[in-house]
Amino acid sequence: MVNLTIDGKKVQIEEGKTILQAAAKCEIKIPTLCYHPVVEAYGACRVCMVEVTVRGKTDLVTACNTKVQEGLDVQTGSERVLKARRLNVEMLMARAPAAEPVQELAKALGIEKTRFEIKDPQEKCILCGLCVRACETIVGASAISFIERGTERKVMPPFGEPSEACIGCTACAYFCPTGAITYEDKYGRKVIHTELHLGPTTAIRVPIRQAVPMVPLIDTEACIHFKTGECKVCTKVCDREAINHDMQDETLEVEVGTIILASGFKPFDAKRIPAYGYGHFPNVITALEFERLVNASGPTGGKIKLADGTEPKAVGIIHCVGSRDENYNEYCSRVCCMYSLKFAHLIKEKTSADVYDFYIDMRCFGKGYEEFYHRLLHEGTKFIRGRVSDITDMAMTQREEGKLIIRVEDTLLGTVRRIPVDMVILATGLEPSIDHNQLAKIFNISCSQDTFFLERHPKLAPVSTFSDGIYLAGACQAPRDIPDTVAQAGGAAAEALALADKGTFALEPVTAEIDEDLCAGCQLCVNLCPFTAITYDKEKGISVVNDALCKGCGTCVAACPSGASHQKHFRDSQIFAEIEGIFVV
Amino acid sequence: MVNLTIDGKKVQIEEGKTILQAAAKCEIKIPTLCYHPVVEAYGACRVCMVEVTVRGKTDLVTACNTKVQEGLDVQTGSERVLKARRLNVEMLMARAPAAEPVQELAKALGIEKTRFEIKDPQEKCILCGLCVRACETIVGASAISFIERGTERKVMPPFGEPSEACIGCTACAYFCPTGAITYEDKYGRKVIHTELHLGPTTAIRVPIRQAVPMVPLIDTEACIHFKTGECKVCTKVCDREAINHDMQDETLEVEVGTIILASGFKPFDAKRIPAYGYGHFPNVITALEFERLVNASGPTGGKIKLADGTEPKAVGIIHCVGSRDENYNEYCSRVCCMYSLKFAHLIKEKTSADVYDFYIDMRCFGKGYEEFYHRLLHEGTKFIRGRVSDITDMAMTQREEGKLIIRVEDTLLGTVRRIPVDMVILATGLEPSIDHNQLAKIFNISCSQDTFFLERHPKLAPVSTFSDGIYLAGACQAPRDIPDTVAQAGGAAAEALALADKGTFALEPVTAEIDEDLCAGCQLCVNLCPFTAITYDKEKGISVVNDALCKGCGTCVAACPSGASHQKHFRDSQIFAEIEGIFVV
């Protein structure tokens, strides 16, 4: 530990720390511009200048990158310090007169105007190089650097002349102390929805609020470290040292007696319906994006905002997006009507917007659902029965100017209408989860025509599958809402419990058997069996069936050239008798 | 045992039996009219006349009520027998020329016409009195009897001049051998739906096809025995002697750890909507009645018939009867849309009738439901969106003559329509079961606003109640269809299993306790406690709380005049602190 004095205060700090860190420890504020705790300090802006005295020698140093020494005496506000700082700030003011942090600093130091020549009154860059160092040492991309020298010296920003090395991480803009670096979409708009992403906002995050276990994960697709090998800023700020970028996915083998599949759903991809303009119009958003927008812990703190940050004056909610539509999914997604009504209610509660709800049939079938619909009818949501044909921004009247126009055949009025709104929410339907078909193959279960998993019997065995011991819970079997899912999943649990409780499991008694006297030992069956249930007994010179492995397909039976292989309950003689039976009239 | 000879055949039969029974035993047919095995024989019609010889003496007797004797020799077809029988039949022909069984008997005996005078060619009654005896001895009502004498003699039928003693059991018509007694509704129509009842048809019956155990029960409301104390015909025909009219309801006490309530629903009473004419128009039937009608094992063998027995040419199905209607039930009954679609499909399949389906919203939310609706659209069912205002038989055009006219505002056409049909099926909604409120009281559970049982939490605990250990399954919690009920009931089973598996049950730790030092022994609390959890300890002179019995209401605490009684976690001091906390701004 090192002992030093700052403005008369005694402070003790570990060796290797800087004067700036020591000052922070005893709550003395030293102004900085180009300092950021995760980037190596460089002393470029020189506003952190302090006067140090050690062993009788006094000097002016930059606090951000000068290490502490035993017995050091630091003055942060001496006349000499202030004079030097004023000079530096005046030079920065000339260089970057539009930089707000410089203006604030000047004001604090009592500087009204700079005595140096101002080249560009719009300039914000103070040439501190923090962005360059961040891009090089943090991001590892080295996409920006200083070019030219002296007064022509400047930073080459990544979007000005796009560099191939730039990964678009926007770290430069994040680190820039004066806001000199900005990023915009290709139309030059600052798009709030895109900016906020209305989804995961950082590469390291807790996946969902209800995550179990409640720990963050690293999104390797988004993480800078996995792109460039650098960054790891997260490890620098985590004082528990809990972050490990070297962890790998593991494959665990777990032996179980029963399996409940609860692989859920994925929302319908609204981009598949080009007429609704999702992805093109920033104010056409999906239900899940609206959920994120309206969430009190979401990016807008629950405020309902348009892409430009203002509050919508009219919102349209379109039901059955991707559902009840032969072009996409014929089935009803069951949950969209009710969540749409919830949205309508939330919009009415949080804004003064007009809400238009476009539906085909209002499917409020559950407990309290109809009552909720009834309440919405009284709240003033405008319900329009009809399927929306398209959404356009081509105004035909002044009232439509700057709006999204929803075109719909109002089946109750019997006329085509154009409804101008500011925001459109697409009530996207439910589809089986992404790896649904692969799961079906792995677990040897069937899918129904709607591509969801097929239950054994819709009424008698709604949570069982044709593979004994494998049960279905939730939306992987069919779309359903939370109350129905919780109840039905309980049913799957009950089935699994009952089987686990029994402990044993009866195999179908349709296994194959080989007649020792007839078997010629050709071993054709051994190669045919997909379950390696047949082995060749060298001593006896015949094939032998392992009853526990045989699943009873009967392929070996059909192939046996000497008729030695039989399938119990599906013997040749039995099937012959069936065939004969058919033709007894 | 008695030995006798009939037409030369030797036969042995128990003493006390009749000649008719002995003849039946050796498969010799003796004609009868007024004989019925369960009614005491009277020999009124005298067509069962036979010639008997015993101990050398020969005589003509009625076989139905003459007992067998040892050594009896019976001739059933001797010339003397035939002659007597012919005479009797000729007299019956004169009395009741319209009676078909008499005509058949005459034909068999070679009689072409009667030589006696025919008084009334329409008469069917042969004055055998079987109805009178049945009404007296079987039914026990004695509502009919012979009046007048000689040729004026007649039976007073129950519906001709209604008797107060008549219980309307129609046994007289059942026993009448010639069909002389008929019964009609008050409009003089023979109403098939009423006749078949489209429901339970006899007082002793297996309640439902899927009954467990699969045994019949006696409907004491309908059983003649429970009205008059007589009948018991069922016991006479049951050779297993399995019927016991004296059985009483028993109250069994069963100790259980968990309870699942599955008290189901009752269908909405369609009579509550007079505008639909249920109960007035015989061809306006409820969904459950249609289910019975269309059931292959039902009264019509699955044929869809009107009250007059003909096939309907047009059928209307009205959704939301008693549902989604502030006058009756505000909630949606969830199942009616789909069963209505099933009905439409069955009618299309079984008849060539036009089917009109009147709906508000088509709620096909479940797996495969939308697809089924889609199929129906292609099958040609005519879907009309609108709530039916009323059903009338007042024709305004010739096309409406003799039809039921459904009046509805077609909301898609925007016009009021009159649709003439032959049959109307009311898709009645679901209401909690009959003793629902009583059950709620017994199990101390709450009902939600729709009067169904209230679950603990709609999403987190959809099958639990506020009373631990009591779970809900099926339609007692909310209307739901079979797949959803089976799945959800599984959830209830899982909860019950989990609790049973744990074996123990944690009581809320909010019991009362009495401070020995403060208790004055006034025993006020002893009388207040609704659970007899407080007893008076005479030795110590204080009240004592039994922790296992105390349910923690705190009534005793609030009442204790000396402040000796406390409730854990709800102590006075704690509540005072809460009150104070409220006013700390």
Next chain:
Amino acid sequence: MSNGTFEPRLVGFLCNWCSYTGADLAGTARMIYAPNVRIIRVMCSGRVDPQFVLKAFKEGADGVLISGCHPGDCHYKEGNYKALRRYKLLLKMLDQFGIEKERFRLEWVSAAEGVKFQHVCNEFTEQVRKLGPLYLSKNGGKHEQREA
């Protein structure tokens, strides 16, 4: 006191099984009602000691609400009847303190009656608002400061 109107401070003693659940329902159903009633949960309305009511008035309440299960529906068989009896006695007592009977209310609200709870809160708030703040003669210090 917003916009110059007097906002009464009300205390509600709610039984756990009916009224508290009913209030919860009003909340989960996002029904908007006067926020003036501050809720204290008790297991049964029968637990509400007359002292609680007096304490609430003493601490600054302008009104007190007791809410329990409907007669016959008490989770503890008859606690709500006890509450009713105490309520009637208390009304007389409050009169002697000079507290208007409109400031003290007993209501039956079942678990299903979110709407009723909403109405009771709004109505009671309005009723007490009309009466104005409660100034207790002997311990009015706190109250004097609350003039509009």
Next chain:
Amino acid sequence: MSNGTFEPRLVGFLCNWCSYTGADLAGTARMIYAPNVRIIRVMCSGRVDPQFVLKAFKEGADGVLISGCHPGDCHYKEGNYKALRRYKLLLKMLDQFGIEKERFRLEWVSAAEGVKFQHVCNEFTEQVRKLGPLYLSKNGGKHEQREA
């Protein structure tokens, strides 16, 4: 033979997991299809011994259908591939017996494909109806009686 039209007699060997369930679905969904196909259930289409097919033709079938899971979907991994190989061999063999290849058909019908099963049955029935009754040269006794 109703209305004078020839009603072919068809035998269908259906695998338990896909096609039999698909046929069941067609039934429970009340789809109406030609009742000519009489179904024999086997656990896997791989179980269908060529003898079964020959036996069916010998006994009087006018056509034979084998139906199994779609390739890759076999409950027993690859039984349907075995069925496919045998089907191709059998086609050649039937040709030698003078049996038209249109009388023998292999189809993949999954558990979800009630509609496909309906179509297959209707189509196959129509196809064989056009061909007319099958007269086997050596054992044609039964067949001669079946002329329309």
